Amino acid sequence: MERKRFYITTAIDYVNQKPHLGTAYEKIGADCMARYMRLAGYDTRFLMGNDEHSTNVKREAEKRGLAPLDYCRSMSDVFTGTWKSLGISYDDFIHTTEERHLKAVTALFGKIHENGYIYKGKYEGLYCESCEEFISEKDLVDGLCPRHKAPPKRISEENWFFALSKFEDKLLDHIRSNPGFIRPKTRENEIVSLIKGGLQDVSISRAGVDWGIPLPIDPRHVVYVWFDALTNYISALGYGGDDTELFDRYWPADCHVIGKDITRFHCVIWPSMLMAAGVAPPRSVFAHGFISLGGEKMSKSRGNILDPDKMAGIFGADGLRYLLLKEVPFDKDGDISVETLVARYNSDLANELGNLFSRTVAMIVKYLGGTIEPAPFDSGCELHGALTEALAGYRESMERMEFSRALGSWWTIVQGANRFIEEKAPWTLAKDEANREKLKAVFRELLMVLRVSAAALLPFMPGKMNDMASQLGGGGTGIDELLAAPSGADGLRPPEPLFPRIQEKPEDIFKD
Numbered sequence: 001m002e003r004k005r006f007y008i009t010t011a012i013d014y015v016n017q018k019p020h021l022g023t024a025y026e027k028i029g030a031d032c033m034a035r036y037m038r039l040a041g042y043d044t045r046f047l048m049g050n051d052e053h054s055t056n057v058k059r060e061a062e063k064r065g066l067a068p069l070d071y072c073r074s075m076s077d078v079f080t081g082t083w084k085s086l087g088i089s090y091d092d093f094i095h096t097t098e099e100r101h102l103k104a105v106t107a108l109f110g111k112i113h114e115n116g117y118i119y120k121g122k123y124e125g126l127y128c129e130s131c132e133e134f135i136s137e138k139d140l141v142d143g144l145c146p147r148h149k150a151p152p153k154r155i156s157e158e159n160w161f162f163a164l165s166k167f168e169d170k171l172l173d174h175i176r177s178n179p180g181f182i183r184p185k186t187r188e189n190e191i192v193s194l195i196k197g198g199l200q201d202v203s204i205s206r207a208g209v210d211w212g213i214p215l216p217i218d219p220r221h222v223v224y225v226w227f228d229a230l231t232n233y234i235s236a237l238g239y240g241g242d243d244t245e246l247f248d249r250y251w252p253a254d255c256h257v258i259g260k261d262i263t264r265f266h267c268v269i270w271p272s273m274l275m276a277a278g279v280a281p282p283r284s285v286f287a288h289g290f291i292s293l294g295g296e297k298m299s300k301s302r303g304n305i306l307d308p309d310k311m312a313g314i315f316g317a318d319g320l321r322y323l324l325l326k327e328v329p330f331d332k333d334g335d336i337s338v339e340t341l342v343a344r345y346n347s348d349l350a351n352e353l354g355n356l357f358s359r360t361v362a363m364i365v366k367y368l369g370g371t372i373e374p375a376p377f378d379s380g381c382e383l384h385g386a387l388t389e390a391l392a393g394y395r396e397s398m399e400r401m402e403f404s405r406a407l408g409s410w411w412t413i414v415q416g417a418n419r420f421i422e423e424k425a426p427w428t429l430a431k432d433e434a435n436r437e438k439l440k441a442v443f444r445e446l447l448m449v450l451r452v453s454a455a456a457l458l459p460f461m462p463g464k465m466n467d468m469a470s471q472l473g474g475g476g477t478g479i480d481e482l483l484a485a486p487s488g489a490d491g492l493r494p495p496e497p498l499f500p501r502i503q504e505k506p507e508d509i510f511k512d
């Protein structure tokens with residue numbers, strides 16, 4: 001029997017700065033997928049969270065004169081506030097300072113140790129404190145960490161190691177026998193060649209650090225922050241605790257959504273940790289690309305466009321969700337600018353979808369008093385073929401998490417319906433009482449397109465599409481149910497516009 005369960009997660013975020021647009025993009029993509037799967041009838045669980053055991057977090061707290069835990073709590077409010085205002089529908093939000101997480105890390109570490117994959121050794125080498133990652137000489141650029149442009153620290157300490165090198169063959173087997181384990185394919189190729197190049201054992205403890213989870217077998221050490229962080233995906237399901245109902249129900253995860261810069265942790269180290277503990281590895285890891293701004297990598301200095309709350313203030317939360325998922329293909333990198341976002345908003349949302357909705361409803365009210373007795377929407381209808389085709393393309397792309405393509409497919413029917421209005425010219429038909437049945441037939445088709453659009457686009461724009469469905473009279477119905485039911489209207493009222501045009505010039509938008 002097909003497994004009708006879906007467990008999706010995002011990376012957990014360091015809380016030493018507030019969420020930026022790139023972080024928001026990841027959560028919006030994962031949310032879109034979670035909502036799609038819920039509507040498709042899957043028992044869905046969507047996990048997000050914050051990564052709090054980071055030296056960077058502790059340092060930031062100290063800078064503000066706060067206890068680390070108090071600082072983490074206040075940042076948690078900042079993060080969850082942004083996620084709620086963007087309509088992110090997570091079912092659970094984990095903090096790595098929680099008791100349930102401590103239990104899971106302790107239990108997972110214990111299992112791996114018990115199975116003989118942890119040993120004591122000496123680590124001598126380089127460590128980038130900003131990455132919180134051990135870094136090898138050959139990865140340095142001019143002696144600096146390529147990501148942080150900062151010199152790494154040379155450390156020499158007695159550490160506990162995880163025998164990652166023992167998992168080369170098991171990992172390759174897992175990748176080979178589970179097509180789609182690493183998506184997109186380019187990332188799979190990178191990981192396969194990394195494994196084939198040989199894996200080294202990794203240090204999984206830090207000495208002399210007091211912010212973290214004490215190593216169960218040697219409390220002078222804390223668990224290395226990445227081992228700690230990765231475990232969140234199972235600690236949120238109660239692994240290592242008394243109640244394993246959620247773990248039994250949802251593990252293994254169907255999809256870890258992460259940025260493409262942390263694939264090594266998720267596709268190599270994490271599945272190996274799980275295999276070492278005798279736990280099934282996740283079913284898939286999806287590495288999304290990055291957003292650049294006007295051709296340049298985003299950075300703090302580039303101003304307000306990076307603030308998801310400010311952006312949502314301009315485009316609306318739903319507008320922002322739509323624009324990011326449309327403009328940046330989820331599996332690739334993409335470039336945005338204020339100009340392209342405003343142009344896209346005005347063309348797709350204000351002109352095409354918004355206008356299709358407003359003029360259809362306004363004409364039904366004006367010409368037919370808001371009511372049309374229902375009749376079947378079948379293959380005899382002119383838009384039936386185009387709608388069916390758009391739906392097939394949309395579904396295929398959604399399954400692959402290719403959101404931009406899914407929207408592209410859907411817009412073929414949105415644009416087709418607008419052309420249909422021009423061709424049928426209801427304003428002319430309405431002049432002659434003899435055309436009344438023809439006029440109703442035209443609007444039945446348009447109503448069906450709009451209602452199915454509200455359902456198909458709900459994962460992208462939950463607020464606006466609920467609003468559209470309720471103005472059309474209805475909502476809460478799946479696409480197949482809508483298509484099978486007769487199309488009509490019952491007491492429609494003059495429409496409230498969904499996507500008011502943005503009138504300001506793009507260059508004026510971020511002037512405070």
Ligand SMILES: [Zn+2]
Nearest residue numbers: 128131145148
């Ligand atoms: Zn670094």
